[in-house]
Amino acid sequence: MELVIDRVTKQFGNKIAVDNLSITLTQGVYGLLGANGAGKTTLMRMMCGIMTPTSGMIQYNGIDVKSEDYRDDLGYLPQDFGYYPDFTAIEFLLYMSSLKGIPTMRAKDKIAELLDNVNLKSVAKKKIKTYSGGMKQRLGIAQALLNNPKILILDEPTGGLDPKERVKFRNIISELGKDRVVLLSTHIVSDVEYIAGNIIVMKEGRLIHQGARTEILKLIEGKVWECVVSQAEADKLMKQYPIINMRNEKNGVLLRLISSNIPDKKALLMDASLEDLYLYYFSDQVIEKEGK
């Protein structure tokens, strides 16, 4: 099972959304991280075969992603998607099953199972227009799983889910990742941290990091510090170092920052998290400092 992305570029007029990106995905859960406009959604659309790359190719086990065979093995949840509001959850899933070529009898069993998994069984016969954002999102996840896909691509799947639902979603995805390729993009870094064994980081259309979570974290290991300082000292440190987090405490300001050396005599070395890495690369403040 191998999804190969080979020197893929997507250009819209003068803007390059994805720039000469190459990567090979095998079995497992991959987390795709990047700020808005990094090219994540464009990359995912091309991986689903619904957008044609300007150059380069994407193949799954040697088959082009535009083929019907590939779409048979694909489950996709787009970032912004709608529903026919007059459909009930069952009608919607039957409709998607029909598009996925699943015979009705088989679809009915699968729909019952999935509605149970995403906690929508009790409202299965209600119209989608009466659903909350989280319920719609769960229905979207259910439709992506209808055909038991070998490639599952989820664009911002956890948006709108409450903490309990997110935990359940993480468990479902971890289970699914055992025997298929799962790629998910989200701004909720903790979701990626919990379920994705592999991390892909994109910036301005380019792949800047790819690897196991532990490997990627090595980039900032020994560089994440926390210290409680006065407001004046905090202002000074903020000018000198990339700040990951700032919080007002009783006895001063708690700063979490990135530095190769100890930034303050009271600073404590912390374990690096994926969120630190994400904020290091994508916080506007950090980008401004890098520019300077």
Added chain:
Amino acid sequence: MNFKEKKQLISEIKKAYVQPKTRQKEAFLSKLSYPKSTFSQFAFDQLAFIRRRTWLISIALFVTMELLMRYNNFTEIQSAGIITVSAFVPMLTLVSAIELLRSKRYGMGEMEMSTRFSLGTLMLVKMSWLGISNLVVLMTSALFMMDKIEGGFVRTGIYLIVPYLFTCNLSLWLIKKTKEKECVYYCATASGTVSLILLVLSKNAVWLYESRFTLAWAFICILLFILMLVESIRIIRNMEENKWNSLSIE
């Protein structure tokens, strides 16, 4: 062992052993491969997903056209009747366009493009079903009205089909050219305009419907039909391009 003995044995076994609960049934079932639906199964499945209101409005339009022709006194100028009735035909196109544009209107396109029978196939199937049903409505109307027009079924049919095909072409062009949700309103405006033109014609240009122009009408009918086919194929082929042209980049 006779049947009675067998039954008794089964009952004794059931009493002696507790049947184990099924384990990982779903996981086992999900691993079994199953034949995918064929194109014809998919096409028939899609009939159920065309809204009931679409069929009902088509029937209502048919009944209105029929009643209008039957109970209005168009005897003085025969053709005025068929022109007035044909002013309702663009509404039939509008109902179909609204059904076709649902995917665009409700933002389902991206999901529909990623499935086995992708958005292009779906549009082809929907267009075919709606086209067939509209043709049935128009031909049945022509059948009911043919005794009122010199030239019978063919001429009546042509007078009904030409405005239909004209509005279809206009709507298809608008679907291709305009962005996302507002397309429905453009199609509604186009259909309304064609209806209005036909109503004006029924008062001021009845001569266009004289028998000496029948060949010209037939020619226009064939031309519009070919144009509609070409435009439909173009839309289905360029489905991806049309979809992304109207979206922002991320």
